[in-house]
Amino acid sequence: MCKFKTAYILLGSLIVILTFFCIFQIINVTQETYLAQRYQKEINTITRESVSPFSGEEKLSLREVEELARERDFVESDSVSYVEVLATEVVVR
Secondary structure (H helix, E strand, C coil), X not given: CHHHHHHHHHHHHHHHHHHHHHHHHXXXXXXXXXXXXXXXXHHHHHHHHCCCCCCCCXXXXXXXXXXXXXXXXXXXXXXXXXXXXXXXXXXXX
């Protein structure tokens, strides 16, 4: 009789421990899923905000790109100035 009582106590303890472990795992998986969904929403928001000026145009020919550049008043630059950064100072040549 004592052996059965010990077996029941051990079995009951094991069931309680496994139940807590399962609950912990479910909570952990739920948190990870929530984080993944939140990060995906943030990625989508950032992607929408950083849309290129040619969005909606999947494949543009060179002629179409030139036309879009003219429509948006892009200007071709003949000279380029560079800023040289040295340690903590900014020097312009």
